Amino acid sequence: MSEHTLAIVAPCYNEQEMLPTSIPVLLETLDRLIAAHKISPASQLYFVDDGSRDNTWQQLSEACEAHPGRIVALRLSRNKGHQNALLAGLENTSEDMVVSIDADLQDDPVNIDKMVDAYLAGSEVVYGVRAARDTDTKFKRFTAEGYYHVMRKLGVDLVFNHADFRLMSRRALNALLEYPESQLFLRGMVREVGFDSAIVEYDRQSRIAGESKYPLRKMLSLAWHGISSFSTAPLRAITLLGITASALSLLTLLWVLATRIFTDNAIPGWTSILLPLLFIGSVQLLSLGVIGEYLAKLYTEVKKRPRYHISERVSGTNSNDNRV
Ligand code: UDP
Ligand code: MG
Numbered sequence: 001m002s003e004h005t006l007a008i009v010a011p012c013y014n015e016q017e018m019l020p021t022s023i024p025v026l027l028e029t030l031d032r033l034i035a036a037h038k039i040s041p042a043s044q045l046y047f048v049d050d051g052s053r054d055n056t057w058q059q060l061s062e063a064c065e066a067h068p069g070r071i072v073a074l075r076l077s078r079n080k081g082h083q084n085a086l087l088a089g090l091e092n093t094s095e096d097m098v099v100s101i102d103a104d105l106q107d108d109p110v111n112i113d114k115m116v117d118a119y120l121a122g123s124e125v126v127y128g129v130r131a132a133r134d135t136d137t138k139f140k141r142f143t144a145e146g147y148y149h150v151m152r153k154l155g156v157d158l159v160f161n162h163a164d165f166r167l168m169s170r171r172a173l174n175a176l177l178e179y180p181e182s183q184l185f186l187r188g189m190v191r192e193v194g195f196d197s198a199i200v201e202y203d204r205q206s207r208i209a210g211e212s213k214y215p216l217r218k219m220l221s222l223a224w225h226g227i228s229s230f231s232t233a234p235l236r237a238i239t240l241l242g243i244t245a246s247a248l249s250l251l252t253l254l255w256v257l258a259t260r261i262f263t264d265n266a267i268p269g270w271t272s273i274l275l276p277l278l279f280i281g282s283v284q285l286l287s288l289g290v291i292g293e294y295l296a297k298l299y300t301e302v303k304k305r306p307r308y309h310i311s312e313r314v315s316g317t318n319s320n321d322n323r324v
Contacts (some may be wrong), residue, residue, distance in 0.1 A: 011085035017209035051079030068316035079183030124195035
């Protein structure tokens with residue numbers, strides 16, 4: 001019998017269509033690993049209800065009652081977003097290794113077996129990496145893969161095609177939990193933490209029920225958090241832009257002076273006034289915008305607000321149940 005305890009953490013936002021499938025599948029995953037003597041029977045599932053408006057919480061608390069001691073359900077006081085919900089789950093575990101996975105099981109839990117194998121072989125962080133993106137729309141695939149390339153160029157160390165399906169050892173997780181920032185981009189932060197890591201490749205499935213809770217707006221916001229939390233390259237780009245624009249305007253100045261002094265056709269056309277005016281104006285606005293974005297980030301971080309509040313916790317064993 002293995003001594004190693006495993007926690008599987010899944011954030012859930014309006015997942016009532018998925019949970020009747022996800023809960024049994026994840027319990028089976030634990031059973032399979034326990035039977036194979038890879039993990040301890042004390043291993044548990046953690047579900048975090050991220051302020052759902054549907055029956056998610058009811059389903060989770062019923063599942064806790066039905067499987068005492070096997071499932072912990074946490075309820076956040078309101079919707080705080082996937083990254084915060086996941087962190088809430090991670091922070092409340094005490095197991096030796098922790099796997100994070102989406103509640104829609106697009107990342108097949110079969111791969112958790114391989115992650116546990118890699119952990120038992122000595123890796124402290126095991127990244128789930130999507131081998132193919134066949135199930136994504138062309139648009140999502142193009143933008144997602146392009147994003148990883150841009151991040152690399154900006155000097156941000158990301159694992160290509162890895163989202164938030166990963167295993168972490170207690171030591172790596174505790175290190176991650178030392179990061180105090182309130183705007184989370186977990187896949188970048190885990191990379192920052194370091195420790196020996198391994199990769200498990202898998203094919204991502206399409207969602208079998210419910211719809212994506214990550215509309216384009218949330219995706220763009222996460223993408224920008226990723227860049228602005230890990231790279232100051234956009235600020236440096238503004239400086240470069242400023243230098244280039246200054247050099248160009250100096251050349252233009254010389255040309256204007258030369259035209260004035262050495263030729264007769266010195267009547268300036270409105271285009272040559274209007275174009276630089278518009279161009280420089282827009283570059284200035286854009287630059288102010290980028291600086292503003294970083295300032296806004298500082299503003300949010302400086303307040304050090306809590307990242308979430310837990311309103312309820314159920315674990316099916318009465319002694320642990322309480323309203324927080
Ligand atoms: N999720 C969450 N809070 C949110 C949005 C999403 O906890 O505000 C959860 C959601 O329930 C799922 C995971 O995050 O378990 C990933 O969301 P989704 O599957 O909708 O994203 P996609 O796979 O489409 O990128
Ligand atoms: Mg999904």
